[in-house]
Amino acid sequence: MANKIPHRLYLNENEIPKQWYNLRADMKEQPDPMLLPDGTVAQEEHIYPVFCKKLANQEFDSTTRFIDIPDEILSIYKVYRPAPLCRAYDLERTLGTPAKIYYKYEGNNTSGSHKLNSAVAQAYYAKDEGLKGITTETGAGQWGTALAEAAGYFGLDLVVYMVKVSYEQKPFRKAVMETFDAKVIASPSNTTNIGRAILEADPNNSGSLGTAISEAIEVAVTTEGYRYVLGSVLNQVLLHQSIIGLETELAMQKLGEYPDIVIGCAGGGSNLGGLVAPFMRDKITGKSNPRIIAVEPASCPSLTRGKYAYDFCDSGRTTPLAKMYTLGCGFKPSANHAGGLRYHGMSPIMSKLYHDGYMEAVAYEQTAVFEAAKLFAKRETILPAPESAHAIKGAIDEALKCKETGEAKTILFGLSGTGYFDLMAYTQHNEGTMTDYVPTDADLEASFKDLPQVG
Ligand SMILES: *Cc1c(COP(=O)(O)O)cnc(C)c1O
Secondary structure, X not given: OOOOOOOEEOXXXXXXXXXXXXXXXXXXXXXXXXXXXXOOEOOHHHHOOOOOHHHHHHHHOOOOOEXXXXXXXXXXXXXXXXXXXXXXXXXXXXXXXOOEEEEEEOOOOOOXXXXXXXXXXXXXXXXXXXXXXXXXXXXXXXXXXXXXXXXXXXXXEEEEEEEHHHHHHOHHHXXXXXXXXXXXXXXXXXXXXXXXXXXXXXXXXXXXXXXXHHHHHHHHHHOXXXXXXXXXXXXXXXXXXXXXXXXXXXXXXXXXXXXXXXXXXXXXXHHHHHHHHHHHHHHHHOOOOOEEEEEEEOOOOHHHHOEEEEEEXXXXXXXXXXXXXXXXXXXXXXXXXXXXXXXXXXOHHHHHHHHOXXXXXXEEOHHHHHHHHHHHHHHHOOOEOHHHHHHHHHHHHHHHHHHHXXXXXXXXXXXXXXXXXXXXXXXXXXXXXXXXXXXXXXXXXXXXXXXXXXX
């Protein structure tokens, strides 16, 4: 059967957008400002010791609508972009829905996810500023892998603090990072004061993202020519990820399509924020009114059950405070939660938009998410990342609602990455050993108690 709309639409490489879009410039109200721990408003200069200047500048820029993408970044974008916009015909047929389902696939690069879009930008600006190296943390390893590729490309030293339990369980991630010349250190380590203090108290400490962040920041601020970089949550990261939404908008225009519903998975909010940026702009400015839906795991439900409050961005309580939906920086998602999306907070931009009613949010349990992932894999031939499978589940549920009502809605979702590095989780699901865990209200109240008393 001939389909009028192709299964996959690739833009021409010259059609890759040459500017990022800064959604803040069109927001009616701005997210609340970042605060220092003493409660005063943080200024751009305050973050210079940690972040490089151009990135600090982007973090604080809420007025420049479009920001030029430097040529050096565009030329590497052209190596692995544009990312295809796909029409899920087989999934639609299997569901028996009148809805049209589109997805933007960001898994076609070695990091296996959208994270490379911001890694490339952050590595470029560090190099451009004449820095020698950068530091970061990684949990499951996607961000570390993306940054290793980017740092390798620009010839920048990279030190990755990898949560010890992942370091031991995911040796292949470490191998990829080292192939791109990154230095990977299991955290907690004896290379920092904070790491040594933790190991002294507990030599078998298996590490946490919070500790890895604290170690990476300590090295960045105490090593000449080094800065720290972060792969999600920050305004600058959402800015870089707007490339996803801008490409999608253009591809849909070429097809004569526009989404009624836009869906993304939400960990720290960067792939979601990037995908929805132009559609959110249309909604804010009244040009159109798509529904925008964030999907999160029921085991780490920051939007659906968190508090909109000032909180630290790390569990070590060393960063400035951001106003966001948070479960409390001490919240520990259950160890049985297989996929990513384990962050306690949410991008301040996406938090503000959700708070102001521009976005909806739903939470799903992981076994249901993996069922959606397997159905999608069989129909579309792509093994999705568990994170991305949350968006798949959201899209399937909306398509099934269309089946009931007979409405032929256009659904767009973000397929943020591949699941090739998550085969332990697929194995658990295949063997029937995967379980669900939902925190109780008492669990959440316990962690809300430690929210900082400011703002
Ligand atoms: C890191 C990651 C996410 C979650 O991060 P966001 O900042 O919320 O986008 C989602 N999907 C994949 C594939 C990831 O690697």
